Amino acid sequence: MSFSPLIRQLIDSLRVLPGVGQKTAQRMALQLLERDRSGGMRLSQALALAMEGVGHCQRCRTLSEEDVCGLCLDPRRDDSLLCVVEGPMDVHAVEQTGYRGRYFVLKGHLSPLDGLGPEAIGIPELLKRIDESAFTEVILATNPTVEGEATAHYIAQMLASKGVIASRIAHGMPLGGELELVDGGTLAHALNGRRPINL
Amino acid sequence: MSFSPLIRQLIDSLRVLPGVGQKTAQRMALQLLERDRSGGMRLSQALALAMEGVGHCQRCRTLSEEDVCGLCLDPRRDDSLLCVVEGPMDVHAVEQTGYRGRYFVLKGHLSPLDGLGPEAIGIPELLKRIDESAFTEVILATNPTVEGEATAHYIAQMLASKGVIASRIAHGMPLGGELELVDGGTLAHALNGRRPINL
Numbered sequence: 001m002s003f004s005p006l007i008r009q010l011i012d013s014l015r016v017l018p019g020v021g022q023k024t025a026q027r028m029a030l031q032l033l034e035r036d037r038s039g040g041m042r043l044s045q046a047l048a049l050a051m052e053g054v055g056h057c058q059r060c061r062t063l064s065e066e067d068v069c070g071l072c073l074d075p076r077r078d079d080s081l082l083c084v085v086e087g088p089m090d091v092h093a094v095e096q097t098g099y100r101g102r103y104f105v106l107k108g109h110l111s112p113l114d115g116l117g118p119e120a121i122g123i124p125e126l127l128k129r130i131d132e133s134a135f136t137e138v139i140l141a142t143n144p145t146v147e148g149e150a151t152a153h154y155i156a157q158m159l160a161s162k163g164v165i166a167s168r169i170a171h172g173m174p175l176g177g178e179l180e181l182v183d184g185g186t187l188a189h190a191l192n193g194r195r196p197i198n199l
Numbered sequence: 200m201s202f203s204p205l206i207r208q209l210i211d212s213l214r215v216l217p218g219v220g221q222k223t224a225q226r227m228a229l230q231l232l233e234r235d236r237s238g239g240m241r242l243s244q245a246l247a248l249a250m251e252g253v254g255h256c257q258r259c260r261t262l263s264e265e266d267v268c269g270l271c272l273d274p275r276r277d278d279s280l281l282c283v284v285e286g287p288m289d290v291h292a293v294e295q296t297g298y299r300g301r302y303f304v305l306k307g308h309l310s311p312l313d314g315l316g317p318e319a320i321g322i323p324e325l326l327k328r329i330d331e332s333a334f335t336e337v338i339l340a341t342n343p344t345v346e347g348e349a350t351a352h353y354i355a356q357m358l359a360s361k362g363v364i365a366s367r368i369a370h371g372m373p374l375g376g377e378l379e380l381v382d383g384g385t386l387a388h389a390l391n392g393r394r395p396i397n398l
Contacts, residue, residue: 005264006245006249006252009248014245016241017216017231027218030287033253039212045247046205051239054205088232089225
């Protein structure tokens with residue numbers, strides 16, 4: 001019990017951050033208290049504003065505090081291309097490659113064992129968006145994992161009757177990896193080498 | 200610019216945490232927003248409370264929201280032993296070894312090149328505390344670095360005329376390391392193997 005209650009509470013709270021264990025949380029708490037209280041206050045305010053203010057874009061469903069996000073509103077982007085990803089972090093990763101079409105963000109991937117079917121991850125909304133828009137190609141950029149492949153395959157089947165090309169990012173990237181962790185160059189190769197899905 | 204302003208602000212703010220770079224901050228921000236908003240709000244509140252409420256114990260100068268911290272108030276501790284450390288994290292580390300004397304927390308170590316002399320790190324307050332108390336031994340548990348050794352040596356010189364034993368934790372621990380990173384067993388050996396400083 002060598003920390004006072006407020007400090008213990010701060011250390012416990014810091015452990016909600018991914019990858020932060022007990023010892024790291026202690027270092028973070030004490031370093032903020034000893035060296036950067038104004039930074040700590042700014043972080044507190046930024047957290048409160050973001051947790052309360054950030055929702056989802058009505059069009060692409062990425063995280064955004066606006067009803068429609070900046071990427072969806074940008075008139076210079078290619079309205080014939082749609083890129084489907086598993087999460088907001090993947091939008092950021094694909095943006096680094098120079099892709100300038102539109103996006104649709106799923107809530108993860110199909111995972112029947114966890115009870116995550118097409119409705120749970122937003123596939124009906126994706127199909128509705130495609131029906132209402134003029135996309136000629138839908139790039140399925142789910143992660144190259146078993147679940148991501150299954151999700152891409154499922155969506156491609158749904159699109160087969162709609163006259164839209166469903167393509168899959170190339171396997172230039174390692175299987176079992178995560179989209180958000182790969183470098184931009186590899187991801188750019190994967191985007192350029194995309195191929196139609198042969199059902 | 201694939202993140203909205205509130206999210207960018209959160210990512211920037213997270214980088215005040217030690218060891219958190221751009222990519223880690225992105226993961227943290229999006230994971231909180233996607234999966235644990237209540238945890239994010241709790242963290243925001245804990246940060247605000249701690250940054251505003253935590254000061255320093257008047258007696259041992261560790262971080263505490265009370266005027267005198269729990270360790271200083273505890274009547275069961277040994278009033279004849281004083282352990283001098285470089286920071287509040289070190290108090291926590293020494294507590295793990297089973298040490299049950301009192302503490303004094305310096306503000307780091309002597310570092311003349313950075314303009315940190317005895318006054319800057321609180322040595323006058325340490326000497327005043329020793330004069331006003333009945334310590335028979337002062338354990339100098341500064342880090343086993345060049346600056347930590349110099350700080351311990353300087354304090355030992357100051358204590359030479361006061362009839363108090365100044366001891367130094369044993370070099371069971373690696374030179375150049377940091378007190379807060381070592382395991383409790385090694386630190387316990389170092390505490391047990393302490394020796395008087397021969398001037």
